[in-house]
Amino acid sequence: DAKTTQPTSMDCAEGRAANLPCNHSTISGNEYVYWYRQIHSQGPQYIIHGLKNNETNEMASLIITEDRKSSTLILPHATLRDTAVYYCIVRVSYSGAGSYQLTFGKGTKLSVIP
Amino acid sequence: AAGVIQSPRHLIKEKRETATLKCYPIPRHDTVYWYQQGPGQDPQFLISFYEKMQSDKGSIPDRFSAQQFSDYHSELNMSSLELGDSALYFCASSLGRDRRGEAFFGQGTRLTVV
Numbered sequence: 001d002a003k004t005t006q007p008t009s010m011d012c013a014e015g016r017a018a019n020l021p022c023n024h025s026t027i028s029g030n031e032y033v034y035w036y037r038q039i040h041s042q043g044p045q046y047i048i049h050g051l052k053n054n055e056t057n058e059m060a061s062l063i064i065t066e067d068r069k070s071s072t073l074i075l076p077h078a079t080l081r082d083t084a085v086y087y088c089i090v091r092v093s094y095s096g097a098g099s100y101q102l103t104f105g106k107g108t109k110l111s112v113i114p
Numbered sequence: 115a116a117g118v119i120q121s122p123r124h125l126i127k128e129k130r131e132t133a134t135l136k137c138y139p140i141p142r143h144d145t146v147y148w149y150q151q152g153p154g155q156d157p158q159f160l161i162s163f164y165e166k167m168q169s170d171k172g173s174i175p176d177r178f179s180a181q182q183f184s185d186y187h188s189e190l191n192m193s194s195l196e197l198g199d200s201a202l203y204f205c206a207s208s209l210g211r212d213r214r215g216e217a218f219f220g221q222g223t224r225l226t227v228v
Contacts, residue, residue, distance in 0.1 A: 034216065043118075043204050043219030044157060087156075101147055101170050102206075102217060104156040 004088045009109040012082075018075040020108050022088030025069040031092050033064060034102065035073045037084040044087065044104075047073065078112045085109050116140055118207050118220035126226045127195050135190040135223045139207030145169070146188040147217060148180060149204040157204060163188060164210045195227045 005023040012018040024033065034049040048055055048062045050071075055062045061074040075082055087107035091100055119138040127133050139146050145164045149157040150173075159172035163182035174180075177195075182188045186207075192199060202224050206217040 038157075041202060041222070041224075043206075043221050046216040046218060049216060101159045101162050101172065103159060104149075106156060 004090055004105050006086070006088050006106065006108045008106070009111070011111050011113055012075075012078045014080060014112050014114050015077055018073075018078040018082065018110060018112070020073040020075075020086050020088075020110065021070065022072070023070045024088070024090045027068050027090050028092070031090045033062065033068075033071050034089045034091055035060070035062065036087045036089065036102070036104075037082075038087070038107075039081075039084040047086075078110075080112050080114065083110060083112045118205055118218055120203075120205050120220035120223050122223060123221065124224050124226075126228060128228055129195055129197060131195050131227075133192045133195060133225060135192070135203050135205075135225070137188045137190070137205030137207075137220060139186050139188070139205075140218055143207035143209050143218075144186060145208045145210035145217075146182055146186070147206040147208075148174075148188070148190050149206065149219075151202040151204065151222075152198075153201070160190070192225075197227050200225060200227045 032049050032051050035047040036044040038044045048060050050062045064071045085107040087104050089102050121136045147162040148160040151157045160174040161180050162170045166182045177193050180190045202222045204219050204222045206219040208217040
């Protein structure tokens with residue numbers, strides 16, 4: 001799986017948008033970008049994933065550049081409960097069913113400040 | 115909605131003892147993943163199962179073994195425990211037939227070896 005690079009930490013004011021960048025310059029055409037977050041010692045929580053189009057769900061938006069070498073996770077209105085470590089993960093998707101494990105790298109510790 | 119259930123939530127064992135961790139996936143999910151997260155570290159993939167067969171293997175010590183049963187629950191067996199095995203152990207499940215399926219994590223088992 002392609003390696004990802006994320007900032008070690010970021011701060012965001014409560015109520016503002018949090019924009020978390022991720023570089024994945026070696027991503028392959030069959031690899032998806034996934035975002036998970038982990039709130040202190042809890043199980044990682046799925047946020048969103050995408051292949052090449054921008055995606056939006058009730059939690060966040062995912063913006064993937066046209067060359068797919070980087071992406072940005074956007075939390076539109078950050079709250080204190082969004083304080084967590086955010087992981088950007090690139091995962092290959094094969095043609096058949098099976099298990100495709102997530103490889104966690106060094107995520108971004110997002111601190112939402114009152 | 116039903117989530118991934120792990121038991122026990124906390125476990126204290128002495129060195130050289132054995133431990134068994136259990137994971138009950140989300141109903142209809144046929145794929146289970148095990149992760150280990152040491153203090154201050156990121157989750158590390160151990161092993162996964164798809165349709166009751168081992169699918170992928172990560173950094174799982176030889177002292178550990180795991181299996182997935184006919185009802186799709188999984189157990190991680192850990193023998194000759196060492197102090198360094200103290201960690202959070204997470205289980206995740208996904209629908210393997212959906213190659214883009216996101217994995218959902220349980221709340222983890224905190225193992226302390228003394």
